[in-house]
Amino acid sequence: MSSRVLVADDARFMRQLIREIIEPEGFEVVGEAADGRAVVEEFSRLQPDVITMDIVMPKRSGIDAAKEILALDPGARIVMVSALGQEALVMEALQAGAADYVVKPFKPDAVIATLRKLVEKEV
Amino acid sequence: MDPVKYRNLFLEEATEHLAEMSRALLELEKDPRDTAAIDLVFRMVHSLKGMSASLGYEAVSDLSHRLEDRLGIWRAHGGIDDTAGLPLLFRGLESLERMVAVVRESGEAPPPDPALLAAIDAARGSTRDGDGKPVPKKAEARAR
Numbered sequence: 357m358s359s360r361v362l363v364a365d366d367a368r369f370m371r372q373l374i375r376e377i378i379e380p381e382g383f384e385v386v387g388e389a390a391d392g393r394a395v396v397e398e399f400s401r402l403q404p405d406v407i408t409m410d411i412v413m414p415k416r417s418g419i420d421a422a423k424e425i426l427a428l429d430p431g432a433r434i435v436m437v438s439a440l441g442q443e444a445l446v447m448e449a450l451q452a453g454a455a456d457y458v459v460k461p462f463k464p465d466a467v468i469a470t471l472r473k474l475v476e477k478e479v
Numbered sequence: 480m481d482p483v484k485y486r487n488l489f490l491e492e493a494t495e496h497l498a499e500m501s502r503a504l505l506e507l508e509k510d511p512r513d514t515a516a517i518d519l520v521f522r523m524v525h526s527l528k529g530m531s532a533s534l535g536y537e538a539v540s541d542l543s544h545r546l547e548d549r550l551g552i553w554r555a556h557g558g559i560d561d562t563a564g565l566p567l568l569f570r571g572l573e574s575l576e577r578m579v580a581v582v583r584e585s586g587e588a589p590p591p592d593p594a595l596l597a598a599i600d601a602a603r604g605s606t607r608d609g610d611g612k613p614v615p616k617k618a619e620a621r622a623r
Contacts, residue, residue: 368488439529
């Protein structure tokens with residue numbers, strides 16, 4: 357059974373890119389969220405296996421959304437999506453319980469390897 | 480990645496972002512301490528940075544990144560606290576608009592405006608708080 361992924365990013369471009377990178381590799385994108393409030397709602401509704409979480413989003417940052425999701429479900433697997441210059445924010449997210457991170461611009465192999473590592477942990 | 484498809488997606492989304500940025504700068508003209516407007520401009524240039532880097536438009540990504548850094552400092556300060564700030568943002572917006580127009584016409588990003596990059600770097604280099612002390616790196620990095 358394919359792993360179910362929720363993709364959170366305020367840019368359609370990035371949501372589409374992640375989808376195109378991971379879907380051919382056996383992941384199913386079950387939902388998308390364009391802001392930090394919607395991702396928490398979608399997490400509760402969809403109960404995905406993994407969330408890819410952009411850090412900079414409207415309404416609520418990816419860090420705050422990750423913290424809220426982890427408060428709801430400490431076992432939630434969240435991959436932070438960061439960019440150059442966001443090292444301190446990535447560290448904050450990892451300390452808060454995010455599982456891992458990937459960096460933009462994406463290296464497809466790295467994105468897939470990161471997600472695989474996480475979903476294999478649950479088996 | 481289908482470059483034409485993603486270029487079109489970039490052009491569509493970048494145009495929306497620049498329009499939003501333009502509206503936010505007009506709000507900042509009225510009130511340079513409008514943190515919601517600063518947040519919005521920050522998010523727009525951050526998003527432009529990620530999209531343009533993904534397509535190899537280094538000049539767009541570089542300018543967006545420098546503006547983002549500068550905006551991060553203003554976010555940490557609770558507003559634009561220097562007189563050169565807003566004109567710099569308007570120049571940044573105009574330059575990004577020109578670059579996106581060239582991408583639309585030619586499929587390639589043009590070289591950056593060296594004078595603008597130098598002006599942003601000069602502003603970043605003079606990063607000081609109200610007491611004249613350097614802004615700690617952490618405050619800049621945490622700005623979001």
